Amino acid sequence: MLKVTNLTKRFGGTVAVNQVNLQVNKGEIVGIIGPNGSGKSTLLHTITGVYQPDEGVIEYRNRDITRAPLEEKARMGIGRTFQNLRLFKRLTVWENLMIPAIQLKKDRKVAEEEAQELLELVKLHNHATEQAQNLSIGQQRLLEFIRAVMLNSELIFLDEPTAGFHPNMIQNFLDTLQKLHARGKTFVMIEHNIPAIMEVSTRLIAVAAGEVIADGDPKTVHANPQVVEAYLG
Protein backbone atom coordinates (compact mmCIF):
# COMPACT_ATOMS: atom_id res chain seq x y z
CA MET A 1 0.00 0.00 0.00
CA LEU A 2 2.73 2.47 1.08
CA LYS A 3 6.43 2.16 0.35
CA VAL A 4 9.02 4.58 1.69
CA THR A 5 12.56 4.34 0.33
CA ASN A 6 15.65 6.08 1.70
CA LEU A 7 13.62 8.95 3.16
CA THR A 8 15.71 11.76 4.63
CA LYS A 9 14.61 15.04 6.20
CA ARG A 10 17.08 17.57 7.60
CA PHE A 11 16.64 20.77 9.58
CA GLY A 12 19.86 22.71 9.11
CA GLY A 13 22.52 20.42 10.54
CA THR A 14 20.02 18.09 12.25
CA VAL A 15 19.17 14.92 10.34
CA ALA A 16 15.71 14.28 11.81
CA VAL A 17 14.91 11.36 9.48
CA ASN A 18 17.86 9.46 8.11
CA GLN A 19 17.56 7.09 5.13
CA VAL A 20 14.37 5.44 6.38
CA ASN A 21 12.92 2.45 4.55
CA LEU A 22 9.53 1.08 5.49
CA GLN A 23 6.38 -0.44 4.03
CA VAL A 24 2.80 -0.49 5.18
CA ASN A 25 0.52 -3.24 3.91
CA LYS A 26 -3.26 -3.01 3.70
CA GLY A 27 -4.94 -4.15 6.92
CA GLU A 28 -2.01 -3.49 9.25
CA ILE A 29 -1.90 -1.44 12.43
CA VAL A 30 1.72 -0.33 12.50
CA GLY A 31 2.98 1.14 15.76
CA ILE A 32 5.92 3.54 15.74
CA ILE A 33 7.87 3.92 18.97
CA GLY A 34 11.06 5.74 19.88
CA PRO A 35 12.48 8.14 22.46
CA ASN A 36 11.65 11.87 22.45
CA GLY A 37 13.32 13.68 19.56
CA SER A 38 14.03 10.46 17.63
CA GLY A 39 12.25 11.73 14.51
CA LYS A 40 8.85 10.02 14.71
CA SER A 41 6.73 13.13 14.07
CA THR A 42 9.08 14.38 11.36
CA LEU A 43 8.81 11.00 9.65
CA LEU A 44 5.03 11.20 9.77
CA HIS A 45 4.99 14.83 8.59
CA THR A 46 7.29 13.98 5.69
CA ILE A 47 5.26 10.97 4.59
CA THR A 48 1.92 12.82 4.80
CA GLY A 49 3.13 15.94 2.95
CA VAL A 50 3.47 18.52 5.74
CA TYR A 51 7.20 18.58 4.95
CA GLN A 52 8.99 17.88 1.68
CA PRO A 53 11.75 15.28 1.99
CA ASP A 54 15.37 16.13 1.19
CA GLU A 55 15.94 12.67 -0.24
CA GLY A 56 13.98 9.52 -0.90
CA VAL A 57 10.82 8.25 -2.55
CA ILE A 58 7.29 7.74 -1.20
CA GLU A 59 4.95 5.48 -3.17
CA TYR A 60 1.26 4.91 -2.47
CA ARG A 61 -0.54 2.19 -4.39
CA ASN A 62 2.39 2.09 -6.81
CA ARG A 63 2.22 5.83 -7.52
CA ASP A 64 5.08 8.18 -6.76
CA ILE A 65 3.64 10.70 -4.29
CA THR A 66 6.95 11.96 -2.89
CA ARG A 67 6.31 15.66 -3.48
CA ALA A 68 2.50 15.75 -3.23
CA PRO A 69 1.28 18.21 -0.59
CA LEU A 70 -0.86 17.22 2.38
CA GLU A 71 -4.21 18.09 0.73
CA GLU A 72 -3.46 16.05 -2.37
CA LYS A 73 -2.39 13.05 -0.28
CA ALA A 74 -5.61 13.45 1.74
CA ARG A 75 -7.62 13.29 -1.49
CA MET A 76 -5.81 10.07 -2.40
CA GLY A 77 -6.96 8.48 0.87
CA ILE A 78 -4.09 9.23 3.23
CA GLY A 79 -5.54 10.78 6.38
CA ARG A 80 -3.95 11.89 9.62
CA THR A 81 -4.38 13.48 13.00
CA PHE A 82 -2.03 16.00 14.59
CA GLN A 83 -0.25 16.07 17.94
CA ASN A 84 -1.40 19.71 18.14
CA LEU A 85 -5.03 19.26 17.22
CA ARG A 86 -6.35 20.99 14.10
CA LEU A 87 -10.09 21.20 14.73
CA PHE A 88 -12.41 24.12 13.97
CA LYS A 89 -12.49 25.04 17.63
CA ARG A 90 -15.51 27.38 17.56
CA LEU A 91 -17.63 25.09 15.40
CA THR A 92 -19.70 22.28 16.83
CA VAL A 93 -18.67 18.65 16.93
CA TRP A 94 -21.23 17.92 14.20
CA GLU A 95 -19.97 20.76 11.97
CA ASN A 96 -16.40 19.57 12.38
CA LEU A 97 -17.43 16.29 10.81
CA MET A 98 -19.87 17.57 8.20
CA ILE A 99 -18.05 20.58 6.73
CA PRO A 100 -15.01 18.66 5.43
CA ALA A 101 -17.24 15.80 4.27
CA ILE A 102 -19.38 18.17 2.21
CA GLN A 103 -16.28 19.93 0.83
CA LEU A 104 -15.21 16.49 -0.33
CA LYS A 105 -18.57 16.33 -2.16
CA LYS A 106 -19.90 13.48 -0.08
CA ASP A 107 -23.62 12.98 -0.33
CA ARG A 108 -25.13 14.86 2.66
CA LYS A 109 -27.37 12.02 3.79
CA VAL A 110 -24.58 9.44 3.58
CA ALA A 111 -22.27 11.82 5.49
CA GLU A 112 -24.90 12.44 8.19
CA GLU A 113 -25.44 8.73 8.74
CA GLU A 114 -21.71 8.13 8.87
CA ALA A 115 -21.14 11.03 11.29
CA GLN A 116 -23.88 9.78 13.61
CA GLU A 117 -22.51 6.24 13.58
CA LEU A 118 -18.93 7.34 14.22
CA LEU A 119 -20.00 9.66 17.04
CA GLU A 120 -21.78 6.72 18.70
CA LEU A 121 -18.73 4.54 18.21
CA VAL A 122 -16.51 6.98 20.16
CA LYS A 123 -19.33 7.85 22.58
CA LEU A 124 -19.48 11.52 21.57
CA HIS A 125 -23.06 11.42 20.26
CA ASN A 126 -24.33 13.41 23.25
CA HIS A 127 -21.86 16.21 22.43
CA ALA A 128 -22.82 16.79 18.77
CA THR A 129 -24.04 20.36 19.33
CA GLU A 130 -21.18 21.48 21.59
CA GLN A 131 -18.33 23.65 20.36
CA ALA A 132 -15.22 21.53 19.77
CA GLN A 133 -13.19 23.75 22.11
CA ASN A 134 -15.44 22.77 25.03
CA LEU A 135 -14.55 19.10 24.79
CA SER A 136 -11.75 17.57 26.85
CA ILE A 137 -8.45 17.05 25.02
CA GLY A 138 -9.16 13.32 24.82
CA GLN A 139 -12.59 13.94 23.30
CA GLN A 140 -11.06 16.41 20.80
CA ARG A 141 -8.55 13.74 19.77
CA LEU A 142 -11.38 11.26 19.24
CA LEU A 143 -13.21 13.85 17.12
CA GLU A 144 -10.15 14.49 14.97
CA PHE A 145 -9.71 10.73 14.63
CA ILE A 146 -13.23 10.10 13.34
CA ARG A 147 -12.99 13.18 11.10
CA ALA A 148 -10.03 11.52 9.35
CA VAL A 149 -12.19 8.42 8.90
CA MET A 150 -15.07 10.54 7.49
CA LEU A 151 -12.74 11.91 4.81
CA ASN A 152 -12.65 8.55 3.02
CA SER A 153 -9.14 7.88 4.30
CA GLU A 154 -7.97 4.31 3.81
CA LEU A 155 -4.55 4.76 5.40
CA ILE A 156 -4.67 6.84 8.58
CA PHE A 157 -1.66 8.19 10.47
CA LEU A 158 -2.22 8.96 14.15
CA ASP A 159 0.28 11.14 16.01
CA GLU A 160 0.12 10.27 19.73
CA PRO A 161 -3.62 9.60 19.64
CA THR A 162 -3.97 8.93 23.39
CA ALA A 163 -1.89 11.90 24.65
CA GLY A 164 -3.86 13.77 27.32
CA PHE A 165 -6.48 11.03 27.63
CA HIS A 166 -8.18 10.25 30.89
CA PRO A 167 -7.10 6.62 31.51
CA ASN A 168 -10.64 5.29 31.18
CA MET A 169 -10.93 6.74 27.65
CA ILE A 170 -7.96 4.82 26.29
CA GLN A 171 -9.91 1.59 25.96
CA ASN A 172 -12.69 3.44 24.12
CA PHE A 173 -10.14 4.65 21.59
CA LEU A 174 -8.48 1.23 21.21
CA ASP A 175 -11.85 -0.50 20.73
CA THR A 176 -12.84 2.05 18.06
CA LEU A 177 -9.52 1.62 16.30
CA GLN A 178 -10.00 -2.14 16.19
CA LYS A 179 -13.58 -1.85 14.91
CA LEU A 180 -12.46 0.45 12.08
CA HIS A 181 -9.54 -1.87 11.39
CA ALA A 182 -11.99 -4.76 11.09
CA ARG A 183 -13.82 -2.72 8.42
CA GLY A 184 -10.65 -2.52 6.34
CA LYS A 185 -8.90 0.65 7.49
CA THR A 186 -5.11 0.62 7.77
CA PHE A 187 -3.37 2.55 10.55
CA VAL A 188 0.09 3.84 11.40
CA MET A 189 0.30 5.17 14.94
CA ILE A 190 3.01 6.97 16.88
CA GLU A 191 2.46 6.33 20.56
CA HIS A 192 4.33 6.64 23.85
CA ASN A 193 1.78 4.50 25.69
CA ILE A 194 3.53 1.16 25.27
CA PRO A 195 0.80 -1.09 26.77
CA ALA A 196 -1.74 0.55 24.41
CA ILE A 197 0.41 0.13 21.33
CA MET A 198 1.29 -3.45 22.26
CA GLU A 199 -2.42 -4.24 22.56
CA VAL A 200 -3.39 -3.16 19.05
CA SER A 201 -0.32 -3.17 16.80
CA THR A 202 0.07 -5.91 14.25
CA ARG A 203 3.63 -4.70 13.60
CA LEU A 204 6.00 -2.44 15.49
CA ILE A 205 8.70 -0.11 14.13
CA ALA A 206 11.27 1.37 16.52
CA VAL A 207 13.19 4.51 15.61
CA ALA A 208 16.19 6.12 17.28
CA ALA A 209 18.18 9.14 16.10
CA GLY A 210 16.18 9.32 12.87
CA GLU A 211 16.77 5.71 11.85
CA VAL A 212 14.65 2.56 11.93
CA ILE A 213 16.39 0.25 14.40
CA ALA A 214 13.83 -2.57 14.47
CA ASP A 215 10.76 -3.53 12.43
CA GLY A 216 8.62 -6.62 12.91
CA ASP A 217 6.47 -8.59 15.31
CA PRO A 218 5.60 -6.26 18.26
CA LYS A 219 6.82 -8.59 21.03
CA THR A 220 10.13 -9.23 19.27
CA VAL A 221 10.75 -5.53 18.59
CA HIS A 222 9.82 -4.55 22.14
CA ALA A 223 12.30 -7.07 23.55
CA ASN A 224 15.07 -6.15 21.07
CA PRO A 225 18.18 -5.16 23.10
CA GLN A 226 18.86 -2.16 20.81
CA VAL A 227 15.31 -0.88 21.40
CA VAL A 228 15.61 -1.35 25.18
CA GLU A 229 18.97 0.48 25.07
CA ALA A 230 17.53 3.36 22.99
CA TYR A 231 14.81 3.93 25.60
CA LEU A 232 16.95 3.52 28.68
CA GLY A 233 20.12 5.06 27.29
Ligand SMILES: Nc1ncnc2c1ncn2[C@@H]1O[C@H](COP(=O)(O)OP(=O)(O)OP(=O)(O)O)[C@@H](O)[C@H]1O
Ligand atom coordinates in the same frame (compact mmCIF):
# COMPACT_ATOMS: atom_id res chain seq x y z
N1 LIG B 1 10.52 22.25 12.56
C1 LIG B 1 11.72 21.89 13.03
N2 LIG B 1 12.80 22.69 12.92
C2 LIG B 1 14.01 22.31 13.39
N3 LIG B 1 14.25 21.13 14.00
C3 LIG B 1 13.21 20.29 14.14
C4 LIG B 1 11.90 20.62 13.68
N4 LIG B 1 11.07 19.58 13.97
C5 LIG B 1 11.82 18.64 14.57
N5 LIG B 1 13.10 19.07 14.69
C6 LIG B 1 14.23 18.30 15.27
O1 LIG B 1 14.24 17.04 14.64
C7 LIG B 1 14.50 16.00 15.57
C8 LIG B 1 13.34 15.01 15.58
O2 LIG B 1 12.19 15.63 16.15
P1 LIG B 1 10.74 14.95 16.14
O3 LIG B 1 9.80 15.95 16.71
O4 LIG B 1 10.46 14.41 14.80
O5 LIG B 1 10.94 13.75 17.17
P2 LIG B 1 9.83 12.84 17.87
O6 LIG B 1 10.40 11.47 17.91
O7 LIG B 1 8.53 13.01 17.19
O8 LIG B 1 9.77 13.45 19.34
P3 LIG B 1 8.57 13.41 20.43
O9 LIG B 1 8.39 11.98 20.82
O10 LIG B 1 9.12 14.24 21.55
O11 LIG B 1 7.35 14.02 19.78
C9 LIG B 1 14.74 16.69 16.92
O12 LIG B 1 16.12 16.88 17.05
C10 LIG B 1 14.01 18.01 16.75
O13 LIG B 1 14.59 19.01 17.56
